[in-house]
Amino acid sequence: MTTCDICKILENKNEFKLIYEDELCFSILHESPAVDGHTLVIPKKHSPILEELDDKSIEHMFIIANKISSAIFDTLGAHGTNIILNNGLAAGQELPHVVLNVLPRKENDKLNLEWQAKKATEGELKTTQSMIKSYSEHIFSGKDSLPEVKIKHETINENKQEEDYMIKGLKRLP
Amino acid sequence: MQPEDLQNFSQEEIIELQRKNCIFCKIIHKEIPSNEIYSDEKVFVILDINPANEGHCLVMPKHHYQILPQIPDELIAHLSVVAKKTSRAVLKSLGVKGTTIFIANGALAGQKAPHFMLHVIPRKNNDMLFQMQKNASDEKLLEEIKSKLSAKMAAMTGKKTMIAHKEEPKKEKLDTKADMDINKISELFG
Numbered sequence: 328m329t330t331c332d333i334c335k336i337l338e339n340k341n342e343f344k345l346i347y348e349d350e351l352c353f354s355i356l357h358e359s360p361a362v363d364g365h366t367l368v369i370p371k372k373h374s375p376i377l378e379e380l381d382d383k384s385i386e387h388m389f390i391i392a393n394k395i396s397s398a399i400f401d402t403l404g405a406h407g408t409n410i411i412l413n414n415g416l417a418a419g420q421e422l423p424h425v426v427l428n429v430l431p432r433k434e435n436d437k438l439n440l441e442w443q444a445k446k447a448t449e450g451e452l453k454t455t456q457s458m459i460k461s462y463s464e465h466i467f468s469g470k471d472s473l474p475e476v477k478i479k480h481e482t483i484n485e486n487k488q489e490e491d492y493m494i495k496g497l498k499r500l501p
Numbered sequence: 502m503q504p505e506d507l508q509n510f511s512q513e514e515i516i517e518l519q520r521k522n523c524i525f526c527k528i529i530h531k532e533i534p535s536n537e538i539y540s541d542e543k544v545f546v547i548l549d550i551n552p553a554n555e556g557h558c559l560v561m562p563k564h565h566y567q568i569l570p571q572i573p574d575e576l577i578a579h580l581s582v583v584a585k586k587t588s589r590a591v592l593k594s595l596g597v598k599g600t601t602i603f604i605a606n607g608a609l610a611g612q613k614a615p616h617f618m619l620h621v622i623p624r625k626n627n628d629m630l631f632q633m634q635k636n637a638s639d640e641k642l643l644e645e646i647k648s649k650l651s652a653k654m655a656a657m658t659g660k661k662t663m664i665a666h667k668e669e670p671k672k673e674k675l676d677t678k679a680d681m682d683i684n685k686i687s688e689l690f691g
Contacts (some may be wrong), residue, residue, distance in 0.1 A: 337573040344644070344646075344647040346650045346651045347658070347660070348596065348660075349650065349660060354654075356647055360635075360636055360649070361634050361636065364646050364650070366650065373597075380585075382585070385581050389580070393569050394658060395650070395654065396606060397570045398653035398657065401653055403646065406540050406609045406688075407605065407610030408569075409603070409605055410602075411601060413624075414588060415598050417598035418599030420630075425620060430576060430610075433609070440603075440610075440611055444552070445551065445552050446551065447548075447555070453536065456536040456537075458594045458595060459595070461541055462590045463538055463546075463594075466593075467583075490592075492598070494546055
């Protein structure tokens with residue numbers, strides 16, 4: 328028996344509005360949609376955060392989200408789509424299982440996803456760039472995703488805590 | 502060139518013109534400087550100069566595409582893994598506790614430039630971004646949308662049943678051609 332609400336949906340998928348299913352992912356309509364036609368694309372593999380999900384599942388989830396997006400354009404008369412993945416509690420992730428939202432957009436649909444663009448100075452951008460690059464170069468040069476990242480030992484521990492924090496936080500969700 | 506000259510252009514020529522004037526193509530070809538995070542043969546990652554939050558990254562294909570449905574599956578796969586790695590780098594380096602990966606297809610969805618991109622946005626508690634309301638929906642409408650979308654998905658992917666099969670997904674004959682015609686895409690940008 329699973330305790331994850333999303334895994335439970337998969338077990339009882341016929342009680343939900345199933346749009347698509349294959350061996351790696353499935354897709355259902357959101358029953359409390361932000362807009363009509365709000366669809367979720369969900370990897371079958373249980374993973375609380377994106378960083379823990381295998382590359383193959385991620386690739387497939389986005390490929391299917393694109394198909395759903397095309398189907399939404401074709402059948403629901405949408406004039407745009409948004410694809411959104413909220414990753415972590417601070418991002419408003421509500422359940423400990425990766426979920427990709429696909430949202431049909433129409434004029435005056437009352438959905439506001441725009442942000443207030445901040446002005447970053449060239450100096451701030453350079454600082455941020457070097458902070459991110461100090462990690463991204465290791466992450467991108469790694470042959471595989473998570474465990475092979477070669478960075479300083481003490482930072483590995485620190486980082487492990489970061490990810491643990493994100494997962495623990497999500498596990499506390501009802 | 503006069504605006505009326507555009508009337509004599511084919512849709513393909515208009516898109517070619519757009520590509521020539523695309524600021525992100527110029528950034529990718531280093532004609533305009535940027536704060537690069539990552540680059541490979543097909544994909545380019547830079548910092549957004551007008552971020553939603555500090556560390557806002559843009560993950561883009563080097564080739565000019567306007568929206569996701571034009572992009573071949575292999576490139577979507579690559580973009581998604583680059584977005585995941587960018588997200589991981591952002592989480593580790595900036596000490597934020599979450600990220601949002603955001604895609605806008607079409608001006609109505611908030612797309613600002615006609616070059617496709619994935620946004621990787623560091624999230625802070627209470628930053629109030631991407632608020633998605635939960636609305637009540639009635640059973641009849643949900644059922645109607647479900648039948649439309651599931652029929653279209655079955656037609657696009659050739660999967661009608663729910664029975665799992667052993668084929669590797671990579672070999673699957675998912676429809677790789679662009680699913681939208683060019684006329685429709687230019688409509689999205691007015």
